[in-house]
Amino acid sequence: MPSDQRRIQPRKQPRQVRAELTRQRILTAAAHVFAEHGYAAGTTNRIAERAGISIGSLYQYFPNKDAILAELLTRHLDDGTAAAVQVLTGPLPESIEDVFRVFVRLAVEAHLDDPHLLRMLLEEAPRSNELLERVGKVKRAMVEHTRDLLENHPEVRVADTATAARLVIATVELAVHDLLAEPDPIDARRLEDEMVAMLTRYVRG
Amino acid sequence: MPSDQRRIQPRKQPRQVRAELTRQRILTAAAHVFAEHGYAAGTTNRIAERAGISIGSLYQYFPNKDAILAELLTRHLDDGTAAAVQVLTGPLPESIEDVFRVFVRLAVEAHLDDPHLLRMLLEEAPRSNELLERVGKVKRAMVEHTRDLLENHPEVRVADTATAARLVIATVELAVHDLLAEPDPIDARRLEDEMVAMLTRYVRG
DNA sequence: CACAATTATGAGCAATCACTCAGGTCTTGA
């Protein structure tokens, strides 16, 4: 425990209830502000104002602005993997069509509540090597899982499973980016149906 | 020609050769700087430095930073539509598989030289309503063309051509975002092959 | 109640950045 350690972490851990409450309020406010103004224009003062606290308090819980972004991204990633693990733990459907449907729906649901925030998070992730690496890790894990699935499922007839797995994952991700950004968002059900159809016909050969 | 018009355009049009040359250098430098540092961190001073000119000169050719971004995006959009028009003017292949191959290759080639810049341009486009509208217009035109194609081609058997067209366009766009961002970019040929296969099998039903 | 630890405050600092302007240098044309 070096005594001259840099102030990379803010103070100590919260001890009182109101502290943890303030932390939550900061994160919620940051999510709103970032989603609305983007990362660069989402100033820390604005976040504090929206959270109903002073700017000083904000910096007692986060060492800097980037740390807030990191925490938001971490939470999303953790939520996503938790949901995925839960699905993978149970029994999967037999047909690949139904398997794809499960995954596509999972992806859609995970991003349906705040697409703008999610878009921002993924855009700003490259700002930090650590975040970029973390996102990359999750993505690589998904690609690996998909490749296993493609290689072992009897219905699947694609040859280049490595490329196919990347293509499938990228296509599902795309669901997100087309559900949001557009001012005229596509209907979630229809998108799901068509995407599942496309993926299924593709891997069946 | 109102005399009190705001200084939205910088000075007059360039008259001498060196002026046009300087303009080009600014745009080239901006492309590099934006691609490397992103829009927010790509300062105008850095652009001027990279272009080998003074910051004052930069502001004789562009009224503000956003105008540089706008010009870069406009050029990309114009180049892209020009290439598309040229392809659409000539005779298209018979089979949809070959048609898709033509379009996918077009998209890949258009974005192969500077993927980072392109990513940045599309991310920052929402900063301006005008740019957003311009991008939206191009995209809508592509979707419309695709829908026509899907409805008139004998091999195509999808029912919901509206959704299918959007899905096809989004999938092709995806080629870009997966060719670049990743530190381990996918092989262009393989991606092209698999993507064409996926789209073809999808629309054939 | 006292008093120490924890949490909250917000004016202000230092740094950064887009952009200006007063004045230079170069090119052109007569």
Added chain:
DNA sequence: TCAAGACCTGAGTGATTGCTCATAATTGTG
């Protein structure tokens, strides 16, 4: 050759922003 206009220069300005710190308020503990 020599003005007049075109082009270039770069230190500086005003505004913004991330963040600090001295101080105050609140809470837990005996």
